[in-house]
Amino acid sequence: MPKLKYYVVWEGHEIGICDSWETCKQWIANYPNAKYKSFKSKAQALDAYEKGYYNYLKFGAIQPLPKGVNKNSICVDAASSGNPGKMEYRGVDTVSRKPIFHQGPFPKGTNNIGEFLAIVHALALIKQKNSSRVVYTDSTIAMGWVKRKKCKTKLIKDRQTAELFELIDRAESWLKNTDFSTKIIKWPTQQWGEIPADFGRK
Numbered sequence: 001m002p003k004l005k006y007y008v009v010w011e012g013h014e015i016g017i018c019d020s021w022e023t024c025k026q027w028i029a030n031y032p033n034a035k036y037k038s039f040k041s042k043a044q045a046l047d048a049y050e051k052g053y054y055n056y057l058k059f060g061a062i063q064p065l066p067k068g069v070n071k072n073s074i075c076v077d078a079a080s081s082g083n084p085g086k087m088e089y090r091g092v093d094t095v096s097r098k099p100i101f102h103q104g105p106f107p108k109g110t111n112n113i114g115e116f117l118a119i120v121h122a123l124a125l126i127k128q129k130n131s132s133r134v135v136y137t138d139s140t141i142a143m144g145w146v147k148r149k150k151c152k153t154k155l156i157k158d159r160q161t162a163e164l165f166e167l168i169d170r171a172e173s174w175l176k177n178t179d180f181s182t183k184i185i186k187w188p189t190q191q192w193g194e195i196p197a198d199f200g201r202k
Helices: 021-028 042-058 111-128 140-148 162-177
Strands: 006-011 016-018 035-039 073-082 085-093 099-109 134-137 184-186
Touching (some): 006 021, 016 042, 035 042, 073 111, 099 162, 111 134
8 A cells, every 4th residue: 555645735726735646636737837745744744835835945944034033023925826816825923934824815816915914914913912023024015005004906896806805894994993013024035035924936
């Protein structure tokens, strides 16, 4: 009996972890530049998936944080396959890169919307926990939207985007009705490399 393998798909028609090559093939078939890899154990696969393609395959391990990073922080990022396209966003612990929250994928969205929602999600979580963490983002546009308390997207509201617009409405309402002092800091990608929350799909 062949040994069971686990397959991580970072980018494909479907993303995640599966234990069947047949399933993996379905997820990546005819997908341009699909990113995937097999592992001998579920623990290895889960660790690789959580680190993301960029951190795992290009570096093989988590890289030390650049000097000057506030370690008491949450890093956020979003990824979309197309503009608009399938979109998801997440927040991770800056030091460990362990996921703190993850939303999506949504059938149709934009990277800017995901970045905006990720920042607000992190702000709300920090407020809820009465934490002193700061938030890192690599999106200047999303930072501007948060500052103006308005998601200035041109995405059309329809059946595919209804759930996303519900989240946008909630995020805008939270910003308008909540006092918070959490700092939102621009992650300097050119100086420090990709933000730890990066999905590694570039």
